[in-house]
Amino acid sequence: MSTPGVRLPLADEVVARLREAVASGRWAVGAKIPSEPELIAEFGVSRGTLREAVKALAHAGLFEVLRGDGTYVRATSEISGTAQRVYREHADEDVLQVRFALDTQAARLAAGAADAAVVEVLRALLLQRRESWDAGDYEAWSSADWEFHLRIAEASGNTLLHELYESFGDVFHGTKMVQRLEAGFDGCLAAGHEELLEAIEAGDGDAAVRTVIANLDYCMGWMPGR
Incomplete structure:
Protein backbone atom coordinates (compact mmCIF):
# COMPACT_ATOMS: atom_id res chain seq x y z
CA MET A 1 0.00 0.00 0.00
CA SER A 77 21.66 30.07 -4.26
CA GLU A 78 20.72 30.50 -0.63
CA ILE A 79 24.10 29.21 0.51
CA SER A 80 25.85 31.80 -1.65
CA GLY A 81 23.58 34.61 -0.53
CA THR A 82 23.93 33.76 3.14
CA ALA A 83 27.69 33.38 2.85
CA GLN A 84 28.09 36.75 1.13
CA ARG A 85 26.08 38.47 3.85
CA VAL A 86 28.09 36.75 6.59
CA TYR A 87 31.44 37.53 4.97
CA ARG A 88 30.58 41.23 4.79
CA GLU A 89 30.09 41.23 8.54
CA HIS A 90 33.65 40.03 9.21
CA ALA A 91 37.08 41.54 8.81
CA ASP A 92 39.17 40.91 5.69
CA GLU A 93 41.64 38.88 7.74
CA ASP A 94 38.92 36.57 9.03
CA VAL A 95 37.68 35.94 5.50
CA LEU A 96 41.18 35.26 4.22
CA GLN A 97 41.78 32.75 7.02
CA VAL A 98 38.68 30.85 5.87
CA ARG A 99 40.17 30.79 2.39
CA PHE A 100 43.23 29.02 3.76
CA ALA A 101 41.01 26.04 4.54
CA LEU A 102 39.10 26.07 1.26
CA ASP A 103 42.03 26.83 -1.07
CA THR A 104 44.33 24.21 0.36
CA GLN A 105 41.73 21.46 0.21
CA ALA A 106 40.63 22.48 -3.29
CA ALA A 107 44.26 22.42 -4.46
CA ARG A 108 44.95 18.99 -2.95
CA LEU A 109 41.83 17.47 -4.50
CA ALA A 110 42.40 19.14 -7.87
CA ALA A 111 45.92 17.71 -7.99
CA GLY A 112 44.38 14.27 -7.94
CA ALA A 113 41.48 14.93 -10.27
CA ALA A 114 42.26 17.59 -12.88
CA ASP A 115 42.70 16.35 -16.44
CA ALA A 116 44.62 17.82 -19.39
CA ALA A 117 41.67 19.89 -20.56
CA VAL A 118 41.32 21.56 -17.16
CA VAL A 119 45.06 22.25 -17.06
CA GLU A 120 44.88 24.02 -20.43
CA VAL A 121 42.00 26.22 -19.25
CA LEU A 122 43.95 27.12 -16.12
CA ARG A 123 47.06 27.91 -18.16
CA ALA A 124 45.06 30.25 -20.43
CA LEU A 125 43.63 32.06 -17.40
CA LEU A 126 47.10 32.60 -15.96
CA LEU A 127 48.26 34.05 -19.28
CA GLN A 128 45.27 36.39 -19.30
CA ARG A 129 46.05 37.32 -15.70
CA ARG A 130 49.66 38.19 -16.57
CA GLU A 131 48.77 40.20 -19.68
CA SER A 132 46.07 42.15 -17.82
CA TRP A 133 48.41 42.98 -14.95
CA ASP A 134 51.17 44.13 -17.30
CA ALA A 135 48.65 46.31 -19.16
CA GLY A 136 47.39 47.87 -15.94
CA ASP A 137 43.90 46.49 -16.53
CA TYR A 138 43.21 45.59 -12.91
CA GLU A 139 39.58 44.70 -13.43
CA ALA A 140 40.51 42.10 -16.07
CA TRP A 141 43.41 40.94 -13.89
CA SER A 142 41.13 40.44 -10.89
CA SER A 143 38.55 38.63 -13.02
CA ALA A 144 41.09 36.23 -14.53
CA ASP A 145 42.72 35.59 -11.15
CA TRP A 146 39.40 34.83 -9.49
CA GLU A 147 38.28 32.58 -12.35
CA PHE A 148 41.55 30.64 -11.99
CA HIS A 149 40.91 29.97 -8.30
CA LEU A 150 37.27 29.18 -8.93
CA ARG A 151 38.23 26.63 -11.59
CA ILE A 152 40.60 25.00 -9.12
CA ALA A 153 37.70 24.62 -6.69
CA GLU A 154 35.55 23.17 -9.46
CA ALA A 155 38.35 20.79 -10.47
CA SER A 156 38.39 19.43 -6.91
CA GLY A 157 35.30 17.43 -7.82
CA ASN A 158 33.62 18.42 -4.55
CA THR A 159 30.48 20.33 -5.53
CA LEU A 160 29.85 21.66 -2.01
CA LEU A 161 33.39 23.00 -1.75
CA HIS A 162 32.98 24.63 -5.16
CA GLU A 163 29.72 26.31 -4.15
CA LEU A 164 31.18 27.55 -0.87
CA TYR A 165 34.20 28.91 -2.69
CA GLU A 166 32.07 30.59 -5.33
CA SER A 167 30.15 32.34 -2.58
CA PHE A 168 33.18 34.56 -1.84
CA GLY A 169 32.78 36.32 -5.18
CA ASP A 170 33.16 40.08 -4.94
CA VAL A 171 33.05 39.94 -1.16
CA PHE A 172 36.65 38.83 -1.01
CA HIS A 173 38.33 38.87 -4.36
CA GLY A 174 36.70 41.82 -6.04
CA THR A 175 36.29 44.77 -3.71
CA LYS A 176 38.67 43.63 -1.00
CA MET A 177 41.40 42.57 -3.42
CA VAL A 178 41.45 45.95 -5.15
CA GLN A 179 41.97 47.63 -1.79
CA ARG A 180 45.39 45.95 -1.64
CA LEU A 181 46.66 47.30 -4.97
CA GLU A 182 49.37 49.36 -3.37
CA ALA A 183 52.88 50.13 -4.57
CA GLY A 184 55.00 47.01 -4.36
CA PHE A 185 52.14 44.51 -4.39
CA ASP A 186 52.95 41.63 -6.78
CA GLY A 187 49.75 40.86 -8.66
CA CYS A 188 51.36 38.00 -10.55
CA LEU A 189 52.96 36.03 -7.75
CA ALA A 190 53.89 32.57 -9.03
CA ALA A 191 53.11 30.99 -5.66
CA GLY A 192 49.56 29.72 -5.66
CA HIS A 193 49.30 30.27 -9.40
CA GLU A 194 51.93 29.05 -11.90
CA GLU A 195 53.51 26.92 -9.17
CA LEU A 196 50.10 25.58 -8.24
CA LEU A 197 49.36 24.68 -11.85
CA GLU A 198 52.68 22.80 -12.06
CA ALA A 199 51.79 20.84 -8.91
CA ILE A 200 48.32 20.01 -10.23
CA GLU A 201 49.71 18.90 -13.57
CA ALA A 202 52.21 16.69 -11.73
CA GLY A 203 49.49 15.30 -9.46
CA ASP A 204 51.43 16.45 -6.39
CA GLY A 205 48.87 17.34 -3.71
CA ASP A 206 51.44 18.23 -1.05
CA ALA A 207 53.25 20.65 -3.36
CA ALA A 208 49.90 22.17 -4.33
CA VAL A 209 49.05 22.85 -0.69
CA ARG A 210 52.48 24.36 0.05
CA THR A 211 52.31 26.87 -2.78
CA VAL A 212 48.74 27.86 -1.92
CA ILE A 213 49.81 28.59 1.66
CA ALA A 214 52.75 30.65 0.39
CA ASN A 215 50.40 32.76 -1.74
CA LEU A 216 47.86 33.32 1.04
CA ASP A 217 50.62 34.15 3.52
CA TYR A 218 51.77 36.81 1.06
CA CYS A 219 48.22 38.18 0.74
CA MET A 220 47.86 38.18 4.52
CA GLY A 221 50.94 40.38 4.73
CA TRP A 222 49.14 43.06 2.71
CA MET A 223 46.16 43.24 5.02
CA PRO A 224 45.57 46.71 6.54
CA GLY A 225 47.65 47.27 9.66
CA ARG A 226 50.25 44.64 8.78
Whole structure:
Protein backbone atom coordinates (compact mmCIF):
# COMPACT_ATOMS: atom_id res chain seq x y z
CA MET A 1 0.00 0.00 0.00
CA SER A 2 1.59 3.26 -1.14
CA THR A 3 1.76 6.35 1.00
CA PRO A 4 0.29 9.40 -0.69
CA GLY A 5 2.78 12.22 -1.22
CA VAL A 6 2.63 15.17 1.12
CA ARG A 7 1.96 18.41 -0.73
CA LEU A 8 4.22 21.31 0.19
CA PRO A 9 2.66 24.53 1.50
CA LEU A 10 1.91 26.83 -1.44
CA ALA A 11 4.52 29.42 -0.44
CA ASP A 12 7.17 26.68 -0.36
CA GLU A 13 6.20 25.65 -3.88
CA VAL A 14 6.61 29.24 -5.04
CA VAL A 15 10.00 29.46 -3.28
CA ALA A 16 11.10 26.35 -5.21
CA ARG A 17 9.96 27.83 -8.52
CA LEU A 18 11.67 31.15 -7.85
CA ARG A 19 14.85 29.35 -6.81
CA GLU A 20 14.77 27.27 -10.01
CA ALA A 21 14.39 30.40 -12.14
CA VAL A 22 17.64 31.70 -10.67
CA ALA A 23 19.51 28.39 -10.75
CA SER A 24 18.57 27.80 -14.39
CA GLY A 25 19.89 31.19 -15.43
CA ARG A 26 16.49 32.58 -16.36
CA TRP A 27 17.21 35.48 -14.00
CA ALA A 28 20.89 36.35 -13.73
CA VAL A 29 22.61 37.82 -10.69
CA GLY A 30 21.97 41.55 -10.75
CA ALA A 31 18.80 41.20 -12.80
CA LYS A 32 15.41 42.49 -11.72
CA ILE A 33 12.80 39.74 -11.48
CA PRO A 34 9.38 40.20 -13.14
CA SER A 35 6.79 42.37 -11.42
CA GLU A 36 4.33 41.03 -8.86
CA PRO A 37 1.38 40.97 -11.32
CA GLU A 38 3.43 38.99 -13.84
CA LEU A 39 4.53 36.42 -11.27
CA ILE A 40 1.07 36.15 -9.73
CA ALA A 41 -0.33 35.35 -13.17
CA GLU A 42 2.48 32.89 -13.97
CA PHE A 43 2.29 30.99 -10.68
CA GLY A 44 -1.44 31.29 -10.13
CA VAL A 45 -1.09 32.37 -6.50
CA SER A 46 -2.21 35.27 -4.35
CA ARG A 47 -0.16 38.41 -3.74
CA GLY A 48 0.32 37.37 -0.11
CA THR A 49 1.70 33.96 -1.05
CA LEU A 50 4.10 35.45 -3.58
CA ARG A 51 5.33 38.07 -1.12
CA GLU A 52 5.89 35.41 1.53
CA ALA A 53 8.06 33.42 -0.88
CA VAL A 54 10.04 36.46 -2.04
CA LYS A 55 10.56 37.55 1.57
CA ALA A 56 11.94 34.10 2.44
CA LEU A 57 14.46 34.24 -0.39
CA ALA A 58 15.39 37.82 0.44
CA HIS A 59 16.09 36.76 4.01
CA ALA A 60 18.31 33.98 2.64
CA GLY A 61 20.27 36.50 0.56
CA LEU A 62 19.09 35.26 -2.83
CA PHE A 63 16.99 38.38 -3.49
CA GLU A 64 17.12 42.02 -2.47
CA VAL A 65 13.84 43.92 -2.31
CA LEU A 66 14.21 47.63 -3.05
CA ARG A 67 11.10 49.49 -2.00
CA GLY A 68 9.59 51.47 -4.86
CA ASP A 69 11.88 49.79 -7.39
CA GLY A 70 11.55 46.02 -7.40
CA THR A 71 13.29 42.79 -6.46
CA TYR A 72 16.78 41.94 -7.69
CA VAL A 73 18.75 38.69 -7.81
CA ARG A 74 21.80 38.95 -5.55
CA ALA A 75 23.11 35.35 -5.46
CA THR A 76 22.72 32.06 -7.31
CA SER A 77 21.66 30.07 -4.26
CA GLU A 78 20.72 30.50 -0.63
CA ILE A 79 24.10 29.21 0.51
CA SER A 80 25.85 31.80 -1.65
CA GLY A 81 23.58 34.61 -0.53
CA THR A 82 23.93 33.76 3.14
CA ALA A 83 27.69 33.38 2.85
CA GLN A 84 28.09 36.75 1.13
CA ARG A 85 26.08 38.47 3.85
CA VAL A 86 28.09 36.75 6.59
CA TYR A 87 31.44 37.53 4.97
CA ARG A 88 30.58 41.23 4.79
CA GLU A 89 30.09 41.23 8.54
CA HIS A 90 33.65 40.03 9.21
CA ALA A 91 37.08 41.54 8.81
CA ASP A 92 39.17 40.91 5.69
CA GLU A 93 41.64 38.88 7.74
CA ASP A 94 38.92 36.57 9.03
CA VAL A 95 37.68 35.94 5.50
CA LEU A 96 41.18 35.26 4.22
CA GLN A 97 41.78 32.75 7.02
CA VAL A 98 38.68 30.85 5.87
CA ARG A 99 40.17 30.79 2.39
CA PHE A 100 43.23 29.02 3.76
CA ALA A 101 41.01 26.04 4.54
CA LEU A 102 39.10 26.07 1.26
CA ASP A 103 42.03 26.83 -1.07
CA THR A 104 44.33 24.21 0.36
CA GLN A 105 41.73 21.46 0.21
CA ALA A 106 40.63 22.48 -3.29
CA ALA A 107 44.26 22.42 -4.46
CA ARG A 108 44.95 18.99 -2.95
CA LEU A 109 41.83 17.47 -4.50
CA ALA A 110 42.40 19.14 -7.87
CA ALA A 111 45.92 17.71 -7.99
CA GLY A 112 44.38 14.27 -7.94
CA ALA A 113 41.48 14.93 -10.27
CA ALA A 114 42.26 17.59 -12.88
CA ASP A 115 42.70 16.35 -16.44
CA ALA A 116 44.62 17.82 -19.39
CA ALA A 117 41.67 19.89 -20.56
CA VAL A 118 41.32 21.56 -17.16
CA VAL A 119 45.06 22.25 -17.06
CA GLU A 120 44.88 24.02 -20.43
CA VAL A 121 42.00 26.22 -19.25
CA LEU A 122 43.95 27.12 -16.12
CA ARG A 123 47.06 27.91 -18.16
CA ALA A 124 45.06 30.25 -20.43
CA LEU A 125 43.63 32.06 -17.40
CA LEU A 126 47.10 32.60 -15.96
CA LEU A 127 48.26 34.05 -19.28
CA GLN A 128 45.27 36.39 -19.30
CA ARG A 129 46.05 37.32 -15.70
CA ARG A 130 49.66 38.19 -16.57
CA GLU A 131 48.77 40.20 -19.68
CA SER A 132 46.07 42.15 -17.82
CA TRP A 133 48.41 42.98 -14.95
CA ASP A 134 51.17 44.13 -17.30
CA ALA A 135 48.65 46.31 -19.16
CA GLY A 136 47.39 47.87 -15.94
CA ASP A 137 43.90 46.49 -16.53
CA TYR A 138 43.21 45.59 -12.91
CA GLU A 139 39.58 44.70 -13.43
CA ALA A 140 40.51 42.10 -16.07
CA TRP A 141 43.41 40.94 -13.89
CA SER A 142 41.13 40.44 -10.89
CA SER A 143 38.55 38.63 -13.02
CA ALA A 144 41.09 36.23 -14.53
CA ASP A 145 42.72 35.59 -11.15
CA TRP A 146 39.40 34.83 -9.49
CA GLU A 147 38.28 32.58 -12.35
CA PHE A 148 41.55 30.64 -11.99
CA HIS A 149 40.91 29.97 -8.30
CA LEU A 150 37.27 29.18 -8.93
CA ARG A 151 38.23 26.63 -11.59
CA ILE A 152 40.60 25.00 -9.12
CA ALA A 153 37.70 24.62 -6.69
CA GLU A 154 35.55 23.17 -9.46
CA ALA A 155 38.35 20.79 -10.47
CA SER A 156 38.39 19.43 -6.91
CA GLY A 157 35.30 17.43 -7.82
CA ASN A 158 33.62 18.42 -4.55
CA THR A 159 30.48 20.33 -5.53
CA LEU A 160 29.85 21.66 -2.01
CA LEU A 161 33.39 23.00 -1.75
CA HIS A 162 32.98 24.63 -5.16
CA GLU A 163 29.72 26.31 -4.15
CA LEU A 164 31.18 27.55 -0.87
CA TYR A 165 34.20 28.91 -2.69
CA GLU A 166 32.07 30.59 -5.33
CA SER A 167 30.15 32.34 -2.58
CA PHE A 168 33.18 34.56 -1.84
CA GLY A 169 32.78 36.32 -5.18
CA ASP A 170 33.16 40.08 -4.94
CA VAL A 171 33.05 39.94 -1.16
CA PHE A 172 36.65 38.83 -1.01
CA HIS A 173 38.33 38.87 -4.36
CA GLY A 174 36.70 41.82 -6.04
CA THR A 175 36.29 44.77 -3.71
CA LYS A 176 38.67 43.63 -1.00
CA MET A 177 41.40 42.57 -3.42
CA VAL A 178 41.45 45.95 -5.15
CA GLN A 179 41.97 47.63 -1.79
CA ARG A 180 45.39 45.95 -1.64
CA LEU A 181 46.66 47.30 -4.97
CA GLU A 182 49.37 49.36 -3.37
CA ALA A 183 52.88 50.13 -4.57
CA GLY A 184 55.00 47.01 -4.36
CA PHE A 185 52.14 44.51 -4.39
CA ASP A 186 52.95 41.63 -6.78
CA GLY A 187 49.75 40.86 -8.66
CA CYS A 188 51.36 38.00 -10.55
CA LEU A 189 52.96 36.03 -7.75
CA ALA A 190 53.89 32.57 -9.03
CA ALA A 191 53.11 30.99 -5.66
CA GLY A 192 49.56 29.72 -5.66
CA HIS A 193 49.30 30.27 -9.40
CA GLU A 194 51.93 29.05 -11.90
CA GLU A 195 53.51 26.92 -9.17
CA LEU A 196 50.10 25.58 -8.24
CA LEU A 197 49.36 24.68 -11.85
CA GLU A 198 52.68 22.80 -12.06
CA ALA A 199 51.79 20.84 -8.91
CA ILE A 200 48.32 20.01 -10.23
CA GLU A 201 49.71 18.90 -13.57
CA ALA A 202 52.21 16.69 -11.73
CA GLY A 203 49.49 15.30 -9.46
CA ASP A 204 51.43 16.45 -6.39
CA GLY A 205 48.87 17.34 -3.71
CA ASP A 206 51.44 18.23 -1.05
CA ALA A 207 53.25 20.65 -3.36
CA ALA A 208 49.90 22.17 -4.33
CA VAL A 209 49.05 22.85 -0.69
CA ARG A 210 52.48 24.36 0.05
CA THR A 211 52.31 26.87 -2.78
CA VAL A 212 48.74 27.86 -1.92
CA ILE A 213 49.81 28.59 1.66
CA ALA A 214 52.75 30.65 0.39
CA ASN A 215 50.40 32.76 -1.74
CA LEU A 216 47.86 33.32 1.04
CA ASP A 217 50.62 34.15 3.52
CA TYR A 218 51.77 36.81 1.06
CA CYS A 219 48.22 38.18 0.74
CA MET A 220 47.86 38.18 4.52
CA GLY A 221 50.94 40.38 4.73
CA TRP A 222 49.14 43.06 2.71
CA MET A 223 46.16 43.24 5.02
CA PRO A 224 45.57 46.71 6.54
CA GLY A 225 47.65 47.27 9.66
CA ARG A 226 50.25 44.64 8.78
